Amino acid sequence: MKIVVQVKLLPTSEQASALGATLRTVNEAACWVSTVAFERGVPREYELRTHTYPQLKERGLGAQVAQHVIKKVRDAYTALHANIRAGNLGKPGSKRRTKAGSKPIAFRPEAAQPYDDRCLSWQLDAQTVSLWTTAGRLKNIAFACSPDALETLRQYRRGESDLVVRGGAFYLTATCDIPEPEVYEPDGFVGVDFGIVNIATASTGYRAAGRGLNRYRARQLALRAKLQNKRTKSAKRRLKARARREQRHVRNTNHIIAKTIVTEAERTAHGIALEELKGIRQRVRLRKPQRVALHSWAFAQLGELVVYKARRAGVPLVHVDPAYTSQQCSECGHTDKRNRVDQGLFICRSCGVVAHADRNASRNIATRGAAAWTAGRESRVPATP
Numbered sequence: 577m578k579i580v581v582q583v584k585l586l587p588t589s590e591q592a593s594a595l596g597a598t599l600r601t602v603n604e605a606a607c608w609v610s611t612v613a614f615e616r617g618v619p620r621e622y623e624l625r626t627h628t629y630p631q632l633k634e635r636g637l638g639a640q641v642a643q644h645v646i647k648k649v650r651d652a653y654t655a656l657h658a659n660i661r662a663g664n665l666g667k668p669g670s671k672r673r674t675k676a677g678s679k680p681i682a683f684r685p686e687a688a689q690p691y692d693d694r695c696l697s698w699q700l701d702a703q704t705v706s707l708w709t710t711a712g713r714l715k716n717i718a719f720a721c722s723p724d725a726l727e728t729l730r731q732y733r734r735g736e737s738d739l740v741v742r743g744g745a746f747y748l749t750a751t752c753d754i755p756e757p758e759v760y761e762p763d764g765f766v767g768v769d770f771g772i773v774n775i776a777t778a779s780t781g782y783r784a785a786g787r788g789l790n791r792y793r794a795r796q797l798a799l800r801a802k803l804q805n806k807r808t809k810s811a812k813r814r815l816k817a818r819a820r821r822e823q824r825h826v827r828n829t830n831h832i833i834a835k836t837i838v839t840e841a842e843r844t845a846h847g848i849a850l851e852e853l854k855g856i857r858q859r860v861r862l863r864k865p866q867r868v869a870l871h872s873w874a875f876a877q878l879g880e881l882v883v884y885k886a887r888r889a890g891v892p893l894v895h896v897d898p899a900y901t902s903q904q905c906s907e908c909g910h911t912d913k914r915n916r917v918d919q920g921l922f923i924c925r926s927c928g929v930v931a932h933a934d935r936n937a938s939r940n941i942a943t944r945g946a947a948a949w950t951a952g953r954e955s956r957v958p959a960t961p
Contacts, residue, residue, distance in 0.1 A: 579752050581728050582725075585719050595714075595741070602637065603683040603685050606649050607682055607683050610680040610683065613650070614680035621650045632645060644692070648683075653681060691736060691739060692735075698729065700726060705717050728752050733751070735751040757889070760892070762949065765846055765894075765945035766844075767939055770853065771934055772790070773919055775833060776833050777935055778840070779938040827877065835885060838882060838885040842890075847894065850896070852896065853875055894949050895948075902933060902936075906943070912926075916933055917933075
């Protein structure tokens with residue numbers, strides 16, 4: 577299982593200048609390589625290397641760094657074409673899709689740059705790194721991280737690391753390949769229903785209310801609108817300082833919710849059943865006031881965090897079809913659109929059971945999860961002699 581460990585670099589002023597100049601140089605070179613690739617119809621990496629590698633060396637890039645720049649450009653076009661094929665940039669002929677494919681991919685001056693062990697070395701005991709820059713090899717660049725992150729780097733670091741700059745601070749994100757524990761045989765399943773009013777509702781009774789997070793988002797939206805209307809230098813400075821603050825808050829909330837769900841499932845030796853919600857934004861049609869709430873709903877991020885934490889803990893996890901889970905009675909199985917009285921109330925028209933609507937849906941998801949797990953297990957029937 578691959579995870580990313582991030583450490584914060586603590587360079588001197590001279591080292592920081594060299595790091596900043598390096599990122600600007602390699603990304604300027606990447607923009608040039610992207611132009612060449614676009615003009616030649618985005619050839620394969622080997623062919624693109626023959627057209628650009630000598631010129632990158634003339635620009636002062638090291639051999640390995642030049643290879644990484646070419647690979648970064650080719651990977652960017654691969655991702656773009658995959659998004660176009662998947663329809664993530666709209667239908668054929670749409671304005672967004674046409675714009676994306678009509679010009680070369682551009683790289684920000686401070687975009688991330690990958691490093692491998694040939695141009696980056698770690699001194700974990702001293703908590704320093706040595707890496708290539710346009711000003712030469714920089715040694716003894718201090719970094720800071722938690723003791724757990726340092727131990728993870730020491731045991732499991734594999735592959736490349738990316739040099740990133742955010743808010744004037746430099747970071748290294750290292751790829752670590754950690755072993756996954758063996759998945760145990762579950763004693764039942766915990767169903768999890770995702771929503772906006774309640775971010776997550778588990779069949780065990782745990783419910784993460786979304787009221788506080790929705791209020792926080794509304795305050796941030798109003799504040800951004802107020803600052804944008806001012807159009808002053810100080811307002812723009814405040815907007816820049818507040819950038820990504822809401823994302824960090826939402827991600828932290830999702831981390832807490834995911835950890836609570838996975839810990840409870842692990843404690844009770846249960847598995848986890850999640851809804852398969854891919855494509856929900858394309859399927860659902862809402863009125864304009866409701867679209868902001870739907871499109872700021874980080875259900876995909878929460879689902880990914882639950883999957884990631886479950887894999888690290890060895891907790892079984894399955895995805896199920898969420899169709900009619902909010903209309904089906906978890907006691908008798910009767911399905912009727914009228915069973916869902918309102919957002920929070922479920923009353924079965926067949927057996928009369930009264931329940932919280934999200935709790936009822938989570939129980940249906942748990943039942944479907946158990947069925948999916950049983951159907952997906954290997955057959956234990958002895959082979960025919």
